[in-house]
Amino acid sequence: MSPRPVVTRFAPSPTGFLHIGGARTALFNQLYARHTGGRFLLRVEDTDRERSTEAAVAAIFEGLSWLGVTPDAEPVFQHARADRHREAVMELLAAGRAYRCYLTVAELETMREAARAEGRAIRSPWRDRTPNEPDAPHVIRFKGPLEGETVLNDLVKGEIRFRNIELDDLVLLRSDGAPTYNLAVVVDDHDMGVTHIIRGDDHVNNAARQTLIYQAFGWEVPAMGHIPLIHGPDGAKLSKRHGAQAVGEFADMGYLPEAMRNYLTRLGWGHGDDEIFTDAQASAWFDVTDVVKSPARLDWQKLGFINAHYLKEADNDRLAALVTRVLTARGETVPAEVVGRLSALIGLLKEGAKTTLDIADSLAFVLKTRPLALDERTQGLLTPETRQRLARLQDQIAATPFEREALEAMIRAFAGTEGVGIGKFGPALRGILSGGGVAPDLATLLLSLGREESLARLNDALLREA
Numbered sequence: 001m002s003p004r005p006v007v008t009r010f011a012p013s014p015t016g017f018l019h020i021g022g023a024r025t026a027l028f029n030q031l032y033a034r035h036t037g038g039r040f041l042l043r044v045e046d047t048d049r050e051r052s053t054e055a056a057v058a059a060i061f062e063g064l065s066w067l068g069v070t071p072d073a074e075p076v077f078q079h080a081r082a083d084r085h086r087e088a089v090m091e092l093l094a095a096g097r098a099y100r101c102y103l104t105v106a107e108l109e110t111m112r113e114a115a116r117a118e119g120r121a122i123r124s125p126w127r128d129r130t131p132n133e134p135d136a137p138h139v140i141r142f143k144g145p146l147e148g149e150t151v152l153n154d155l156v157k158g159e160i161r162f163r164n165i166e167l168d169d170l171v172l173l174r175s176d177g178a179p180t181y182n183l184a185v186v187v188d189d190h191d192m193g194v195t196h197i198i199r200g201d202d203h204v205n206n207a208a209r210q211t212l213i214y215q216a217f218g219w220e221v222p223a224m225g226h227i228p229l230i231h232g233p234d235g236a237k238l239s240k241r242h243g244a245q246a247v248g249e250f251a252d253m254g255y256l257p258e259a260m261r262n263y264l265t266r267l268g269w270g271h272g273d274d275e276i277f278t279d280a281q282a283s284a285w286f287d288v289t290d291v292v293k294s295p296a297r298l299d300w301q302k303l304g305f306i307n308a309h310y311l312k313e314a315d316n317d318r319l320a321a322l323v324t325r326v327l328t329a330r331g332e333t334v335p336a337e338v339v340g341r342l343s344a345l346i347g348l349l350k351e352g353a354k355t356t357l358d359i360a361d362s363l364a365f366v367l368k369t370r371p372l373a374l375d376e377r378t379q380g381l382l383t384p385e386t387r388q389r390l391a392r393l394q395d396q397i398a399a400t401p402f403e404r405e406a407l408e409a410m411i412r413a414f415a416g417t418e419g420v421g422i423g424k425f426g427p428a429l430r431g432i433l434s435g436g437g438v439a440p441d442l443a444t445l446l447l448s449l450g451r452e453e454s455l456a457r458l459n460d461a462l463l464r465e466a
């Protein structure tokens, strides 16, 4: 038999935001599909009508599209396939692999206690009983094997064995005719041609039950790889207190999608010591069998390092749009004069920034309007002697081309002519040009402000009463 073409899928339940753990699962599925020349599909598991929301569906789509992990076909909505699920259950029923169970809640509870005491899963007496009143309220249960083992050859975790006696006859169809989660997953994965299931390891137990359902249908069981969850930096399950969980939060914190893809790929998987790799390299190298068995920890420093790399590579016009959004959200107005220069400014200032928020912060001095309020330190530096020196420097600034080398040379030469170190006037000039606070080096400051604004700020300060 020739192997089936690889089909992977991401199957989120739309009950909340897109968690970065889910996003990484989606990414791994996409990478594995690309690695093998297969297809990556998306299925929205909205079978649970009470917990699924439209808003969550939208959040998942938005998160995935931001991250660039989009499926190779239209998404499948599980709920829309309920008729097919019911039909499949009837097939199992007809084949004697499922049965109608009329146990009441109270009866079930009593049986559960007895079963627990004996260390086995409950078995309904209706497994082998024919109902007198077939239409009385009932569920349809899977008729699981009573002996033997179910073996999962997990692509990540290796072999895992389950004793069938411990796996109960799970409900396939509820009394209201609604299909259950494990049944729907199996039927959908089969119908979608899924060959490889890569998902969180919270589904390992479901894998055993699902394997039994596949076998009952006589369908080929897909390969499965269960990946460990993402933990916080402290090793505990990732939660609110670790700073962020949702993909959207990382976007709001100023991370770029390509950085996030790179980082998430590296989280729990690696290619030697490579920290930075392209999408093409990731899909060439990625194999689910190389995913590590222990939980990966979120590492903000590494994420910052990777994001800084992609910020450096990113087109400055694109960053300008992102930074404008950050500034607008902060209620800052970007003066018309700066709007046109924003990309150029970002080119000057993005060095060392870890996020687009850092870039927005670094623009603070540019966005100040004249006359600037000078901080105390700068005021203290403005002695009569320094003022006179800065007045002389003003002439030099007016006469020098606004290019980095020329400005740097001018500052050095000026210090030479004055017979002092740059420390005698540099800090005062920085304070005057930036208004104090975090600011780049002098040449970058001058270049960022431009000649006219630099001279005007200097003039404001020198005219001020001593």
Ligand code: GLU
Binding pocket: 010, 011, 012, 013, 045, 185, 198, 199, 200, 203
């Ligand atoms: N819908 C399940 C979840 O969001 C995933 C099911 C699966 O991948 O098989 O946890």
